Amino acid sequence: MKNRLRLLRAERDWSQAALADKLGVSRQTVNAIETGRYDPSLPLAFDLARLFSLRIEEIFEPERSNGSGGIAQRPDVG
Amino acid sequence: MLDSMESLLYISSMHNTTRRSSESDVAGSNWPWGSMFWFGTLSGGSAATRIYHRRAYGALGLLVLAVAIGIALDTFLGTGTSRWLAGIGTPLAFASISWSFYRYVHELDELAQRLQLEAVLIAFLFVVLGGIVLFSVSVFTGWVAHPVWVLLAEPVRGVGLIVAARRYR
Numbered sequence: 001m002k003n004r005l006r007l008l009r010a011e012r013d014w015s016q017a018a019l020a021d022k023l024g025v026s027r028q029t030v031n032a033i034e035t036g037r038y039d040p041s042l043p044l045a046f047d048l049a050r051l052f053s054l055r056i057e058e059i060f061e062p063e064r065s066n067g068s069g070g071i072a073q074r075p076d077v078g
Numbered sequence: 079m080l081d082s083m084e085s086l087l088y089i090s091s092m093h094n095t096t097r098r099s100s101e102s103d104v105a106g107s108n109w110p111w112g113s114m115f116w117f118g119t120l121s122g123g124s125a126a127t128r129i130y131h132r133r134a135y136g137a138l139g140l141l142v143l144a145v146a147i148g149i150a151l152d153t154f155l156g157t158g159t160s161r162w163l164a165g166i167g168t169p170l171a172f173a174s175i176s177w178s179f180y181r182y183v184h185e186l187d188e189l190a191q192r193l194q195l196e197a198v199l200i201a202f203l204f205v206v207l208g209g210i211v212l213f214s215v216s217v218f219t220g221w222v223a224h225p226v227w228v229l230l231a232e233p234v235r236g237v238g239l240i241v242a243a244r245r246y247r
Contacts, residue, residue: 025187026121028107032189032246041188 003060006034008052023047107247114239118232119182120193126185133178141171193242200238201231 009019009030016034020027023044032038040048049056113119119127144167148160183194205228212223 026124026190028109028120028246029187029189031107037246038189044188 001039001060001062002036003033005030005048005059008054008059009034019051022051107243109240109243109247111240114243115233115236118197118236118239120186120190120239120243126182129185130178130182134175137171137174137178141167189246193239193246196242197235197238200241201235204234205231 009016014022016030017027020030023030024047025044029038029040033040045056045060048059052059110121113121117131119130121127144163145160148163151157151159183191186194208227208230212227216222
């Protein structure tokens, strides 16, 4: 999942720690989301959208590199 | 046409973060490796960590104190109290620590919970595999390991935390 979090944060001149405080998460979580290593849960994504007064899809965009129309392979749930 | 231009601008903006706002941007994740290895926690300073440490060290301290009192009573009165206190106090202390850890994990944010889950999974598999290996050893040699070896799961959890966190550097 790609995202614009770093850009949005920079526009507001917030540090990762400041954003983490506003969201109630650790700075490492903000860093991991920004670098695309971690996809946030839906509640956290909503919190981010609310904080930046944007829609979730204006912050996050799915990767579309596997030719499957952006739909990831469903993991095994068994 | 406008849609495709808009999406092009949107995607390019994702990679164009020229304006950096903070000192921590360049620091990466900066995980507290020492805290993770020695204490199995992701932070030394959060409220949840402090409460967990206070409860865990409190339980261990009470156990040590109880056994020390028992040893003193054994020495002066010859009562065998220390065995009773160690036998009953040890599971109680570790049950208390386990419960504190359970509460602590519930207080963590979602990434930290994921890391702790992966670390606990690694520690659990270590205990299961270790138990089976020790069982096999006992079948062939007759040597039976003292069950206290399961405490090794805790440093394994610390290592597991580091292994799991490396993905989110």
